[in-house]
Amino acid sequence: MSIAEKIAQANKETLERVLAAQPTLVGMSTAGEIIPGMTKKTILHAGPPVTWDKMSGPLQGAIIGGLIYEELAKDEKEARELAASGEITFDSCHHHNTVGPMAGVVTYKMPVWIVQNKTYGNYAYCTQNEGLGKVLRFGAFEEEVITRLNWMEKTLYPVLKEALTFTGEIDLKSMLAQSLQMGDEGHNRNVAGTSLLLRRLAPAIVKTGFSDEDKAAVLEFISGNDHFWLNLTMPAGKCTMDAAGGIKYSTIVYTMARNGTEFGIRVSGLGDRWFTAPAEIIDGLYFPGYTMEDANPDIGDSSITETTGYGGFAMAAAIPIVQFVGGAPQDALNYSKSMYEITEAENNVYKIPALDFRGTATGIDIQKVVETGIRPVINSGIAHKNPGVGQVGAGIVHPPMKCFEDALEAFVAKLEEEGEL
């Protein structure tokens, strides 16, 4: 068999695993109880691994907030000293079957969703979404942020955990597919998915033994947060793509993630190795009073949505999103269409009504990205570059081409070492 045939067969197998995945919400727990390798002094973050001194403002801000929330530090000064001391273990969420939006900070006490890929049995974890504005994931750590995190731990989590005992497992793949028919794309437009989830959860929340006040507060919180669903679309993608990693000869990307300093990708046939380059500034719409000058480079694990074949790849399903991330309706159509040039397959479940129900472009092939010069499209929130400020806008961004070029070079080098070329 020629090398081209081996690659073609491996890529086909990779896509079969992606398309056969069955991401399912199976329960909730806390990071300390369920995430492999988690300790009281471990902090997980978005993107490829990065040391404290190289972390961007919003990631440092989220870590400061995480240390205060964990009561390991009483204020910013103490938190900075502890973070720089070497006592805290920082690691990529992706190394722990976890994904986190924006800064992606996960600490020991934080409640997490448990999502299982029923086809292959593997798990993925993600925290509960805090909403927009001054929130930890955008690097804010003031009192209101910590107060909300405590409420999410002490009220939101126990109510939802008990509610899930009434709903039973929830098929996220079907719900995500349905949300795409209703104008979502599962990354920056999540209003339909949040509504579908709430429709499932609401009767179960009412059946729990908590006070009416707590139940009402939980229902109001979810209703008031259009992005609540994001923290389920992400682990759905994570457990889908993890099952497609580690396939020999495969040139399909199974991870794209950003830590606010660097963008990193991982390729199925190259195992756990990251290919990184400086993250880019996002072109988009800024909230009143802010400009591109205020923006931090691209940050977050939410690009797992595009890696799996929705998010920016499904923008044609979510045309109103251009009012949030910028551009015209035709741009949304063009973004989705151009992604077919760099992918291996069309999705069998995630479909786009405006493109005659064509399946979304799925399975980014590093060969096609380098050959065409077309980079994956990602729509993303924009964090302020300084810690403590929060979100300042949303827009469109791409991975640096260098990530794909370096991965291609490493792929050829690996085949040479193995005597395949």
Place this chain on the structure above:
Amino acid sequence: MSKINELFNKDLRVINMGLESFYNDLKKQEIPVTHVAWKPVAGGNKKLSSLLSRLK
């Protein structure tokens, strides 16, 4: 009539590949024209196109 003469008796419909200035000239003359967004493999980068060709 040969096929080629048949073609010349029809309205001109042009697909332009390569230099965009050809496309712009025709557009100025109100000739229907579609420009193909074509780029050389790997943007013409010899090292990258050689890596790609080794996998073909």
